[in-house]
Structures are given as C-alpha cells and as structure tokens.
Amino acid sequence: MIAPTRLQIIGSTPARSLLTFTAGILIATGLFLAVQGGWIYAKAALAQVLLERAFAASVISGAPEKPWSWADTWPVARIEVPRLGVSAIALKGASGQALAFGPGHLDNTSQAGEEGTAVYAAHRDTHFAFLKDIRENDRIRITRRDGRTFTFRVTSMAVARWDEAEIDPDAHGVHLVLTTCFPFDAVTSGLLRYLVYADLEETMAK
C-alpha cells in the first residue's frame, strides 16, 4: 500500500528528469576523469615508443634528437634492468613535463659513467614501477647517447624525504641513483622517495 503512493510522488516528471540529468553529469565526469587518468598511462607508454626512435637516431647522429618537434627535452640514456627485463628511455631534466614521458636525468647531476652521481627520477606507477622489484646486486645498465654502456650494481635501497635524500652529486667514484615516489601503491602523492643506489661495475665501449 505504501510503495505505490511513494512511487507516485517520486515519479513526478521534474524530479525524474533531474535524476537523469544528475546521472548524466556524473557519468560524464566519471568518464572524463577515467580517460584523463588513463591518458597519463597511455602517454607514458606512447612516448616511450617515440623516445626509443629518437634515442636510436641520436646514438647514430651523436646529437640530441627531439622525439617530437615541440618537445622541451630529448632522450639522453636508456636504462635497463636485465633481470627484470625492463627498459626505459630517460630524458634530459626532470620537469613535470619530461617525467610524463619517461624517466628524467636530473640536470645538476653528472652523466652516468662520469665521476659523481647520476640521478634519474621517474614516476612510481609507470616507468619506475619496477624499482620495487629491484634487489641488491641487481645490474642496471645505462646506455648513453654517445653509445657507451655502463653497468652499475645495486648496493642499497633507501627511503627518504624528497629534500633529505643523501645524494652527493659530486661524490668521488662513479655512482648512480634511481629514484621514485614511495610508497609504491599509494594513490596520493607524498613526500617520501624511494632511492636505489648503485656503483659502477664495468664499462663497455660500444
């Protein structure tokens, strides 16, 4: 007896169309957000294809090659972890724009294979998601734009605040640090960074 009465009231036309309208907006917003989120991953994956191409070209030409004409940055190195079978092309600089496309080589750090500490940063959920699987003594291979390849061995891992990471860019010896946000499965961005420290193992001229 109660149900029909209520239905009659709720089912009035303005309320129903309002409901449908709200539902429409909700769905549109949802779609927009989901696509926007998906686009981040699509961009990260797509860009790597273009970067791979530009990197191969710049290894041959020996000059920086922009992956696309309006890019603010260009590929500087390939980072590989053979044990995990992952590879990513790193870009010059670690601006938010560069990081959307690939790992970034921090501007004020040395080149991989040179005296000092080379630091690469990338997003934890795209290019550097593999960092959580890295173990001590893993090999990290860096191929530079000049075609030279350096193999680093992971010495330790650490978690530190973004501004308190113990990285000495001018340290003696040849070092490498890969860094990404921590924790890996967090949804919001935070202050912590995960750091993988590695030291040079061998040099292989191409």
Added chain:
Amino acid sequence: MSATPNFSSRQKRQNFLTRFGLLLGFSNAILLPVLAVIFALLHPLESRAQPAASVTPNEMGTGSLLLQTKEDGNYIEAPRLATDVDLDVNGPTARAVLTQAFENATDKWVEALYVFPLPEDSAVYSLKMIVGNRVIVAEIKEKQAARAIYEKARREGKKASLIEQQRPNIFTNAVANIGPHEKIVVQIEYQQSVRLSDGRFSLRVPLVVAPRYTPQDTSPITQQANLKAGWGKTKQGPSRKGSDQAIPAPLMALGGDRTNPVTLKVNLNAGFPLDAVKSLYHAVKIDKVSNTGHRVALSGYAIADRDFVLEWSAVASNMPSVGLFREHVGQDDYVLAYVMPPAVATPQKAGREVVLVIDNSGSMGGTSIEQARASLDYALSRLEPNDRFNVIRFDNTMTKLFSDSVMATAENIGSARRFVIGLEAAGGTEMLPPLQAALDDSHQANGLRQVVFLTDGEVSNEQQLLDAIAKSRGRSRIFMVGIGSAPNTYLMSRAAELGRGSFTHIGSVAEVNERMRALFNKLENPAVTDVAAAFSEKNVSLSPNLLPDIYHGEPLVLAARMGKAAGTLTVSGKIGDRPWTISLPLDQASNAKGVSKIWARRQIDDAEVNLTLGKTTQADADKRILQLALDHHLVTRLTSLIAVDTKRLRPTNAPLTRADIPLQLPAGWDYNKLLRIDAIRDAKAEGKHQQTADKWQGADGDAELDPISTQAQASVALPQTATPGILLILQGLLALLCGASLLVFASRRSQA
C-alpha cells in the same frame, strides 16, 4: 472521515521521508563528484608545492666547513677556524689575503673541507700552508693531477691542502691529516673586482667563517692516531644510505655566540677622490690616509653570518674619470684601463625601441610564468611616450603582438598589458624564430634598440641561438632575464655578452620589482654607445673582445697585454648623438699588482666565449685555458692549487716547492693566541663525541679514507614522481558507478 487526518499525516510523513531520501541522493550525486573534482584539481597544486628545488651556487651565502668521518652516526666536531682577511683595493680590483687557522680540537686525525663562495670573476692564485715552522707553497697543477697528489698524500698520512674550483664562483679548500690538537694555517690569495652600481663602488667579502656544520651527508672521516700501525681503519659502512643520517653538529664558539673569529681590514686606494666610505653590516674603524686612500678595519670580531660589504663613492664630476694601471710580468706589460662615463646632469632621453620577448612554454609553468608576466608588466609601465615597442610571446609557436614596433601610447600599452596578462604556460620551446623576429630590424634605421628576453632558457639548440645573435644582432642590444630557480645561465650570460647587454636573474617573485627596476633604470640611461678602443702600439691582446655599451654609473674596464706599455689607448663612443673620445697615455700608468691576472681571467672568459661561438674546439679552448691558468697561477675548472707537506714522507711523483719564506701572519696573530680561541662545545655534542671516541678504541689498522664530498649541503632535491593516474581513474570509476546506479534507480522508478 477519521481516516483523512490519518492519511494526511501518513502522507506528510511519507513526503518528508522521500524528500529526505532525495536530499541524501542529491547530496551524494552532486557533492561527491564535486568533491572528487576538487580533489583531482588539488593534485597538480600539491605536486607543484614541492618543486625540484636545487641549491644554486649563488644561494650559498657563506663559506662552510665540513668534516669527514665515515661511520654510521659517527660524530666529529669540525675543527675550529680563525680567519683573517686582508684586502688591498687598488682601483677597480681588490686583492685579498685570506689567512685561516684550522685547529683540530679532538683526539683524532681529521680532514677539513672548507667551501667558500667568491664573486664569479674572482681569481684564486696562491696557497701557502704553514705546518709547524715550515711553509709550503702550493703549485698550480692540472685538476686531476692535483687531486691525485692530494689523495695520495692523504692516504699516506701527509698534510696536504688542495684548492679546487667547483663552479666559477665556488671554491673548496681541503686540508688533510690535521693531527690531534694540531693547528694548520692556510693562506689563500685571490683577486676580485670591485662592483659598481648606482654610482657606488662596493666590495663584498663572503664572510667565510660561519661554518654550517651541515647535517646532510657529512659522512665524516676519522682515523685512529696509531701511527705505528699505519692509519686506524674506520669501520666500513655503506657511505651513502638513507639511514645514515649525519647528526647536526652545532659548535658553540666564544661564549656561545656562534661566531668564529674573523678579523678583516681593507686598504682602500680607490684611485679617485673619495666621497664617502661605509661598511653596510659591520662596525668598522676608518682612517683617512689621503684624499683617495682609506684604511678600514673591523672593530673587534666580525659577525660571521653576514657578508662584509664596503661601499664607497666618488665625488661626481662632469667628465669621465679614468684609471690606468700596469704590471710588468715576464716579458710583457699588462695594462688595465677603466673609463667612467661622464655623469650627464640631465640625460636627454632619446626615444628607444624596446622589444619585449616572453617565453610562455610549458617549462615556464608555475611561478616562472607569474614572474615573467610581472616583469613584463613592469617593463611596459616604464615605457616613455616617445619610445617604440613590441611584445613577442613564444612557445613552440610565436605571436608578435604588433606586426612592427609601435609608439608607446597609452592605448598600445593597454592592449599589450592585456595580452601579457592572458599568457598561460603551455607547449614546447622554440626560441629561434622569436629571437630572429626580435632581432629583425628591417624597418627602423638608427637609435637605440633594446631586446629584453625573458625565459628559463630550457632549450637544446643553444649554439644555433648564439649563432643567430652573433649574425644578426646589428644595433640591437640583448638583455636576458632568467626566470625561475634554475635558468640556463650558460646560455643567458653568453647571449647577453654577444648581444652587448646584460643578464639578470630573477629567482623569486619577490625579486621581480627590484631586479627589473635596476635593469630598466640601466636601459633608460645608456651613457656611451658604440664603444671602440684603439691602441697606437701593435701586437696588443685586448680583453674583452666585444666592447659593451657603457651605462650610467658603470665604468668600461679594459685589460690588455702588450710588449711595452707605451703610446696611447683611445676609447671612443657616442654620448647621445655626440661623439666622444678619450686618449690615455699608457706610459703614465701607475704600477699595480694583479693586472696580469685580470687580463688572464678575462682571456679565459673569452676562450669560453669563443668555444660557445664555435670558433674553437673544446680541445683548443681547454688548451688555451690550461696554458693561461698555468702561466698566471690561477685556479680554474682545469687547474687546482696543491700543497703537500713532504717532511714525513716524500712522494716520488710530487715535486713540491719548499720555501723558507716566513708566512706573514696577520698582525696580532700568533699560535699562542690562536690556541686560546676556545670553543665552548655543546654538552650534548660532547657526549656524542665521547661515545664515538669509545667506539673508536676497537678500530683496527689499515687506513683508507673515504673521498671528501665537496658539496655536502647541496643534496639533490628529488622531483615529484607520483602521477595522479590511479587516483583519477578511481575517482572516475566511482563517479561512473554513482551515475549508473542513479540512472538505473531513475529508470526503475519511471517503469513502475
């Protein structure tokens, strides 16, 4: 009828319930997505709030003394340090003798690393180390070789001191193997130029003594003082680990006021009649020796957390005052001339053409674009009605606001301002087309043309840009304004040099007004343009290659090397429309020390410029710089000063100059006095010190020191590396779910 009230009350209750239900539904349906959107929008803001800030050399205001030990959590206090600065100002240059006494107050062997900033054009040329009663004079060596010698000496337990250039304005002095309770005195000599701004000369001495015992990455080294068994070995821990946080080690000195003693005196010989001399931040005693010479000394000890700044000014005159100095070194004479532009009482303001170029590419996002907009707005506000101007904005596309420069009418300026306010940062950076557009000067013929270029300089084709400037600069003067915390200073300073303008760096929004005001004051008052210099003698090597305009209150400084300082130097130019020349008889130059070093330092800069211009190869430029540095005993990016005490063990490969010349200790200095510079240590620190000392008893032989970190306080700031991707997808799915269920709910209702 009795049912009626019943029914109506039930209906009312019903009504209320449904309304409440609807309210809940709507609040869920509308508020949640709105919250989600707000949350999503907040994310970029949040990540922007922690930018990858990096410490630039300029930000390092004071010198720092760092210490090395290598054990986890090991604490060692920094050696005490006493500093004396003796400055000799002669005309436009100041030669400083910096004497520092390092004292190790601990029972262990330590290594001290002293990081000190100097002005970018400073030349470090001498290092002497005094150990006991011996003086060791440093040699200038190629950087790698010097470093190797130092490392070797350090491993072997010999005292050594090494001065390296880290950046053009950051030097380090490392002193190895300071024994327990030992003192080492190090004397560094450097030369710097006197600055001129707003008609005031100023000399800044970074007061080197506020040692910031940096909490980050101190990774100190210590060794056990067991000499028979070689050096004590420290326990090898991983030296760079997140967990290995060094302990902040405050050293309380002199009754806890945290100052290490600094004494400072300046022998000021300005080269012109002095108007007023004053110290900005420190109490000083000033003795007037003559019209042009003053003696300035700190009264008592300096407060070490502030730079010492001395300012003086000349009595204004109507004709340019000139200075002429020379030095004879080896076979050659070196001449330094400086010419002050005339102080024109009422500068007749001729109309200028000003082209403002703004970079609105994506890399300028955040505060950079705000700074750029504010700078540009200020620039527009400073235009005079008889000026002409244009605004060009660029990312990977470009827009010229007006097809050609227009008169600075209120209307034109208004539309330019609106244009600037509407700029958003997006897109890539293509700097060449706007640069060419800005330099395109096909429509106007003469007068002053100034291009103000605001950018962060994040480009890869620097060479192309510099080539473009060199090729088509014409009469245009290029003023680079670097925006943001880390602009490409290399590109900007080179571009400004080639464009005969200047480079201004704006690091924070707060600086915009001050810096832009200074720049535009300068731009509005060019004193002398089209400057040229000619020598009557032949075979003169002149620096700089490219003579800049002289602006009001700034001198033109020329350095030259010539066989014999004779004949005349003629400097010509134009003041407004009037030609201006001045002849300087070179044989009347007065002798001054350091002229050759100014010349060498400038030649090194010129070599870098030529390298930039592609006129020389990297190898040639390096060779030239190395030669100049070795000839003139300068610390550069390729050379370092190294002194090793050879008494204990003589290294076979390190030829050292042993000299018995007495080191001239500053007046009032003696070891006994230095000894009494007692530091009152923090009780807590002392406790830690004790603890680690205990731990040390267990250390074994075999010494291997950890390398020094030269920049311990400038740890790398890491960028934000989380994408909002998952969050966005989750929010999106949630909203979809809500929407879908609402839709289902609504359609069910309408069916029923």
